[in-house]
Amino acid sequence: MERKKKDLLTRVISAILGFPLVLIIFIFANDVVFKVCVTALSIVCLYEYFNGFKINKKANPSSWLGYLTSIIFLILQLNSSSEISILYVLFFSMIILVVELLLSKGKKTIIDIIVTIFGIIYIPVMLLFLNKIQEMGKLYLWYPIIAAWGSDIFAYLIGRKIGKHKFTEVSPNKTIEGCIAGIVSAVLLSLLYTVILNNVFSLNINYFVIIILTGILSIIGQIGDLAESSIKRYCEIKDFSNLIPGHGGMLDRIDSVIFITPFAYIFLMMFII
Secondary structure, X not given: OHHHHHHXXXXXXXXXHHHHHHHHHHHHOOHHHHHHHHHHHHXXXXXXXXXXXXXXXXOXXXXXXXXXXXXXXXXXXXXXXXXXXXXXXXXXXHHHHHHHHHHOOOOOOHHHHHHHHHHHHHHHHHHHHHHHHHHHOHHHHHHHHHHHHXXXXXXXXXXXXXXXXXXXXXXXXXXXXXXXXXXXHHHHHHHHHHHHHHHHOOOOOOHHHHHHHHHHHHHHHHHHHXXXXXXXXXXXXXXXXXXXXXXXXXXXXXXXXXXXXXXHHHHHHHHHO
């Protein structure tokens, strides 16, 4: 019991110390600085992801290519290149990986290629949508964050207190009660945020739309969390790193955000903006 209380305290302190940094970047960073920060975030998460496979020799991904593509994505965005350029980068990345496979004399396998290209799509490509939302307006950036972290935090807290029914073997600590609590909490927090936007910033966002969209985003975020858990289970690791005390690595912390962001962008484009 004491260990659980200590772990919870560590998680809370880390969250309290880390949130102001997110707040500063979201509020004060200009377009260039924001994109640079997202790229740095991508590289950190890629390092944790690739290293997770390497620790127990589950795969030998080409880490350098992941870092390089993240930087190329940044350059393309800063030069206002079209989205089709991202597909070109992925296409050439695949060719490079196949050539590397052919020249490796058996040191590389098709699994290494799959893990590498999946990592590039899973992290830097999906995080590019944070930049797209930021271009819509900084106020909208909080919707994917609220849906992800609001759901994560309350699913964890309430699941620990009243959770009795296990949700899936992929992540044994998750409960059905926690998942439901996460969805409800994310919706309520998004509604509160929308009230602030409508009354303080004179926006006219439909509350019913926010309820539906946030509920869907929360479910998607929990799917993202389970996807990351399945990767860790395959790699036989508990966390991707110990970068953030009580939370594990950066990828452990933003796995839900990564999955939610592309869908948040689509929903905002279709129903809000």
